[in-house]
Amino acid sequence: MSSLVNILSQGSRPVRELVVISGKGGTGKTSIAASFAALARNVVLADCDVDAADLHLLAAPRVVRRESFTGGKRAKIDANRCTACGRCEDLCRFDAIHLKGPGNIRFAATFQVDPVVCEGCGVCAWFCPSQAIDLSPVVNGEWFVSDTRFGPMVHARLGVAEENSGKLVSLVRTTARRLAEERRLDFVIIDGSPGIGCPVIASITGADRVLVVTEPTLSGLHDMERVAELARYFGIPAAVCVNKWDLNPKISDDIEAKALQQGMALAGRVRYDRSVTEAQVQGKTIVEYRQDASAADIRKVWEKLKVLYADNDG
Amino acid sequence: MKIAIASGKGGTGKTTVSTNLAIASVRRGLRVAYVDCDVEEPNGHIFLKPRITSSKAIGRLHPKVDEAKCTHCGLCGEICQYSAIVCIGEKVLVYPDLCHACSGCTQVCRPGAITEVMHETGKVESGMAGTIRFVQGSLHVGEAMSTPLIRQVKGETGREDLGILDCPPGTSCPVIESVRGADVVLLVTEPTPFGLNDLNLAVEMVQSLHLPLAVVINRAGIGDRKTQDYCESKGIAIWAEIPDDRRVAEAYSGGDMPYEYVQGFRAAIDSLLDHVLACKQAAPMAEDEVAR
Numbered sequence: 130m131s132s133l134v135n136i137l138s139q140g141s142r143p144v145r146e147l148v149v150i151s152g153k154g155g156t157g158k159t160s161i162a163a164s165f166a167a168l169a170r171n172v173v174l175a176d177c178d179v180d181a182a183d184l185h186l187l188a189a190p191r192v193v194r195r196e197s198f199t200g201g202k203r204a205k206i207d208a209n210r211c212t213a214c215g216r217c218e219d220l221c222r223f224d225a226i227h228l229k230g231p232g233n234i235r236f237a238a239t240f241q242v243d244p245v246v247c248e249g250c251g252v253c254a255w256f257c258p259s260q261a262i263d264l265s266p267v268v269n270g271e272w273f274v275s276d277t278r279f280g281p282m283v284h285a286r287l288g289v290a291e292e293n294s295g296k297l298v299s300l301v302r303t304t305a306r307r308l309a310e311e312r313r314l315d316f317v318i319i320d321g322s323p324g325i326g327c328p329v330i331a332s333i334t335g336a337d338r339v340l341v342v343t344e345p346t347l348s349g350l351h352d353m354e355r356v357a358e359l360a361r362y363f364g365i366p367a368a369v370c371v372n373k374w375d376l377n378p379k380i381s382d383d384i385e386a387k388a389l390q391q392g393m394a395l396a397g398r399v400r401y402d403r404s405v406t407e408a409q410v411q412g413k414t415i416v417e418y419r420q421d422a423s424a425a426d427i428r429k430v431w432e433k434l435k436v437l438y439a440d441n442d443g
Numbered sequence: 444m445k446i447a448i449a450s451g452k453g454g455t456g457k458t459t460v461s462t463n464l465a466i467a468s469v470r471r472g473l474r475v476a477y478v479d480c481d482v483e484e485p486n487g488h489i490f491l492k493p494r495i496t497s498s499k500a501i502g503r504l505h506p507k508v509d510e511a512k513c514t515h516c517g518l519c520g521e522i523c524q525y526s527a528i529v530c531i532g533e534k535v536l537v538y539p540d541l542c543h544a545c546s547g548c549t550q551v552c553r554p555g556a557i558t559e560v561m562h563e564t565g566k567v568e569s570g571m572a573g574t575i576r577f578v579q580g581s582l583h584v585g586e587a588m589s590t591p592l593i594r595q596v597k598g599e600t601g602r603e604d605l606g607i608l609d610c611p612p613g614t615s616c617p618v619i620e621s622v623r624g625a626d627v628v629l630l631v632t633e634p635t636p637f638g639l640n641d642l643n644l645a646v647e648m649v650q651s652l653h654l655p656l657a658v659v660i661n662r663a664g665i666g667d668r669k670t671q672d673y674c675e676s677k678g679i680a681i682w683a684e685i686p687d688d689r690r691v692a693e694a695y696s697g698g699d700m701p702y703e704y705v706q707g708f709r710a711a712i713d714s715l716l717d718h719v720l721a722c723k724q725a726a727p728m729a730e731d732e733v734a735r
Contacts, residue, residue, distance in 0.1 A: 151453075152484050153453065153454060153484055153486070154450075154452065154453010154454040154455075154612040155452060155453040155454010155455060155612075156453075156454060159637065179615075180613045180614045180615040180644070181451050181452055181453075181612065181613050181614055181640075181641040181644055181645075182640075183452070183636075183637040183640055183641065186636045186637060186640055201524075202524060220546070220550065222543075222544060222545050222546055223545075245619065245651070245652065248543050248545065249524055250524055250525075250543055250545030250547055251522065251524050251545075251547065252522065252545050252546065252547040252550060255522055255547065255550075255551065256550065264524075287614070287615055289614070289644075289647045289648055289651045290614075290615075290619055290648050290651045290652065291615070292615060292616050294615045294616070295587065322613065323453040323454075323483075323484070323611075323612050323613070324481075324483035324484055324589075324611060324612070324613075324617075325483045325484065325582065325584060326483045326582065326586070326587055326588070326589045326617065327587040327588060327589075327616075328615075329483075330585075330587050344454075345696060346695055346696040346697075347486075347489045347696070347697065347698045348458070348484075348486040348489055348695070351484070351486060351489065352484040352486070355483075355484060355584055358584045359584050359585065362584055362585045363585075376692060376693070376696055377693070377696040377697070380696060380697075403665070406635055406665050406666055409635055409636050409637060409666075410635065410636060410666055410667055412636070
């Protein structure tokens with residue numbers, strides 16, 4: 130995959146994209162990704178958890194560029210032209226159209242599109258015999274390029290109850306990679322989202338490496354296996370980091386054994402440390418907040434990842 | 444009555460609250476269904492240990508083109524908003540991963556060359572965990588779209604006194620599909636800056652859907668008091684504060700139910716159930732509604 134990135138970067142030096150994901154939520158992705166940025170400094174940060182973004186709370190970005198994101202379309206029925214024939218309701222596969230609109234001169238009620246449910250397929254607009262339906266692009270969110278104390282950051286905010294998070298994730302990633310190339314930075318560190326669905330797939334496809342941050346719980350183990358399978362499915366090398374490992378050393382062992390069995394590299398363990406929350410309250414990464422304990426562990430994980438990259442190149 | 448348990452931020456305790464609330468409700472003599480809508484990473488089964496008695500494959504539709512009938516008119520590619528079907532010269536290409544199954548291409552195809560075929564994306568399983576009716580969905584790895592599966596999972600719920608919908612994290616499509624039609628949405632958060640930031644996003648999402656909501660603060664005592672202040676300023680009810688307790692984390696880690704033996708935790712879940720039942724009584728109209 131790094132060769133693909135080479136081609137995409139048009140012969141300039143390779144930019145490495147490291148995606149931090151977890152399967153299960155709340156395992157420490159953002160705290161660890163932000164710590165890497167604080168340690169590395171020659172990075173672009175990308176927050177691809179666009180529907181519950183938190184990285185900005187640690188990175189304190191100063192926005193230098195702000196753009197709206199148009200990812201999809203939405204149908205809208207003109208109540209004055211609607212003849213209440215019901216063709217649109219019959220055709221809509223998403224149950225998004227109902228006879229709930231205002232009346233007009235000829236009809237007591239007209240059809241109306243529920244904007245939250247509409248997936249913008251446009252079938253209703255295509256077939257409406259009165260051309261009463263308009264299909265137009267909608268703004269689904271915003272994205273930003275910012276400066277932080279660690280380097281540039283690309284982030285986004287999906288609008289309330291909006292869709293197309295996958296497209297927004299791809300946009301954030303592309304922008305981040307281009308920025309890294311322009312400024313000759315080595316890494317793009319991507320804070321991913323939980324789960325294994327559309328935004329996660331959009332954040333890992335074509336990346337150089339995935340770091341799975343998990344926790345020593347049965348849920349963490351279960352979800353790590355699924356997300357590892359996803360990385361394998363897309364052919365992306367994965368490494369595992371067990372966060373809060375000392376909460377259950379037995380399951381931590383199980384996770385690492387499973388990871389090795391599934392062909393993943395071990396990136397190390399991070400101990401449970403209440404000061405991670407204290408650092409968060411102060412808007413700092415844990416490696417800026419203290420030197421020892423979990424901060425020392427994270428530093429080791431970052432060093433290990435660099436070794437894994439070097440091995441890859443050799 | 445259906446209660447959706449969601450969060451914004453992941454790992455705040457949705458599954459812990461959902462499964463323990465299910466147990467508490469059974470103890471009060473209620474008929475309960477636990478429905479795991481987090482089809483990307485379903486975990487409720489680890490705690491409730493159900494006996495699965497039914498499993499069915501769930502799919503979604505995508506187009507299949509009969510080249511012999513195709514006239515290469517290109518209308519299918521023109522109507523498709525997702526670039527899931529494209530006509531290039533004498534060739535029609537289908538990209539099932541991009542398809543939203545809107546049936547537009549099938550509808551516009553005059554020679555009738557396009558049919559819809561089912562592609563399996565996951566499964567819905569159900570059974571019993573003691574007296575709790577248990578339903579979960581599981582998305583196949585590599586599949587991007589979880590919402591059609593979530594819709595199917597919710598369709599499996601019956602007419603129990605209380606349906607507990609354990610939702611995925613985040614605030615976008617899968618969560619919206621999960622909470623739609625619920626009588627009340629319970630947002631589980633933790634009192635940290637990340638927790639509060641994502642709680643605010645989740646509150647905006649729930650309010651845009653015009654659904655009633657309440658908050659549960661998990662791991663109360665860590666972080667700061669800003670979450671309580673936020674709820675107060677927004678007029679959002681806090682139905683329970685679950686004290687931070689390492690024993691709860693340890694129980695979770697091994698797949699156990701802290702309701703059985705951690706006093707403070709049990710008290711918090713019991714008081715949460717009191718609020719749920721009061722809400723149920725206040726809204727008897729919703730009783731027969733089936734969440735869609």
